[in-house]
Amino acid sequence: MRDVRDALFVARNSDDKLISRPLSPHLQVYRWPLSMALSISHRVTGVGLAIGTLLMTWWLVAAAVSDDAFAQVQWFLGTPLGILLLLGWSAALFFHFFTGLRHLAWDAGYGFDKPWYERSGWAVIAATIVATLLLWIIGFAVW
Amino acid sequence: MAKTPQLDVMRSPLGRARGLGSARAGAHHWWMVRLTSLALVPLTLWFLCAMVRMVGATRDDVASWMAGPLPIVLMIALVIATFHHMQAGLQVVIEDYIDTDWLRLGSILLVKGLSLLLALACIVSVLRLGL
Known part of the structure; x- marks a missing residue:
């Protein structure tokens, strides 16, 4: 036993044998809702x-x-x-920027309702694509 | 009747004995991430506009742009906010995924040290260009 908390994961089955309690299912069994994909992408783009x-x-x-x-x-x-x-870099920056704004809105207590949660998620994706394209169109025009 | 021992904190005696637990710095960390992200909203937009105009620029172009009173100040502000935000964010990622104590602490110290050095390199460069 590595950790004292492991004791809580042990139980007896109907034959009175000691067994490990089942754990809740891990990531791979869930279908990916938008919120989950955006959440991990926020972190990945941050590291990027x-x-x-x-x-x-x-x-x-x-x-x-x-x-x-x-x-x-x-x-x-x-x-x-x-x-x-x-x-x-520019796409990651815009994505992290817009999901960051969404996080700030949540911190202020806005945007938690389910329809808004979905809508703002898609808005982040749309804004990222539009802003990145716009930046590069202007960039190539200057070049 | 003997009094039963009571816990008046939400930590186990073992946890207290090991000295593991809150460093009471979480709220400050959280707040600094928000503060730097708020500062980075206008600074990032300004930086992107500036960088688009620097496409194909020569070194002299960059230097004469940086010599303006606004660019030199905003660039330093951007660098400080960016690297502070970066080390705070990477610290959370490291704490979430690295389980081994020495590796976790070592990675956090490495990230903080490198962030500071990169920030200093950027600030010194901005000053050398703009002053």
């Missing part, structure tokens, strides 16, 4: 954005250090891999 800060740090440090270093980072961001990273 943390990795993305390395890119921002590289860009800022390179700009501060030398022309060569800055040319290097600008070149990398223009390669297919660089563009893919930026695309993923």
Whole structure:
């Protein structure tokens, strides 16, 4: 017994034999409702954005250090891999931004009713797609 | 009649003896995540607008933009809010998924140290560019 709480998970069956109590079903038995998918995605994009800060740090440090270093980072961001990273970063940022707003609304006590819960969830997805597309259309227009 | 011993707290005697339990810092952690996220709402939108204009920029373009009174201040504010929010969020993720004590504490310390170093690198770079 690793933990004293394990004692609570032991019981006797009708034959008076000691057995482990059944545990509640784990994640994989549930169908994925929208709220569940958005919740874990909020966390995943958060971790992704943390990795993305390395890119921002590289860009800022390179700009501060030398022309060569800055040319290097600008070149990398223009390669297919660089563009893919930026695309993923911007989509993750918008997603985390909009789900974050939803979290702030919940913290203030709004938006818990089931219809609103669903509606705001789909709104987050729509807003993420629209904002990401808009950013890249403007970006390519400037480029 | 002997008095039966009573628990006036919601923790088991074993839990108390082991010294595991609330550090009483949870509310502050929670509040700082909300505070930084609120600050990051306008800062992120501003940052994205600024970065779109930096597409294809030369180093001189970046430096002359950063020299403005608003960009240099807002960039530092963005960096502080971003990295504070990041280390607080990653701490929760680590606490949720890592079970082994030394690995959990080690990862949290690593995340906090790296966040601080990255934030400092960004701030120093912003100052070198803009001042």
